[in-house]
């Protein structure tokens with residue numbers, strides 16, 4: 001059974017949204033990965049607020065949206081399969097007991113059940129649009145913690161991670177910055193790296209789709225009001 005959520009698969013807008021870290025759900029058989037409940041509310045388990053922003057954007061843009069249904073601690077749906085933190089043994093100072101010393105069978109099972117099922121759902125939406133001749137811009141929605149590992153607070157309220165193709169990123173950055181009231185990151189704190197990131201390279205670069213990868217800072221989208229406000233702001237910047 002897949003836990004992936006698909007919203008508006010027949011949405012008529014030009015955008016398709018995917019949210020790799022939408023959920024902090026741990027399937028019951030994994031017994032919370034040996035973590036106390038408060039750890040599962042932290043940013044290490046999910047992109048706090050990102051699902052709400054994705055849902056609001058889907059509505060505003062009439063865009064299909066695919067949301068992962070398991071925690072990034074179960075498997076990180078935005079990591080290449082050969083990355084060491086695909087199934088992290090530790091994250092931001094917390095050891096993940098249920099991920100230490102997995103067998104190859106256990107790893108393969110997580111990949112099949114929760115990584116491929118999610119990406120197959122994104123693939124199905126994109127392939128359907130392609131077969132109907134609908135042009136698509138892929139948008140990967142993430143959120144970032146306001147402060148990582150006790151480091152300095154992050155000034156950026158919203159950031160775009162471009163990789164090499166800046167076709168969509170440059171005009172969107174300009175539109176976000178134009179009113180002058182928010183701090184916008186350009187490949188800060190993260191660039192999009194095809195050797196590490198999975199979703200944008202696999203779904204957008206491979207299909208030669210235009211794309212955006214966006215990070216909203218989590219303190220800005222902690223509640224529904226903030227999620228809707230930022231979804232509107234981002235949708236306006238898309239023009």
Ligand SMILES: [Zn+2]
Nearest residue numbers: 021047142143
């Ligand atoms: Zn993320």
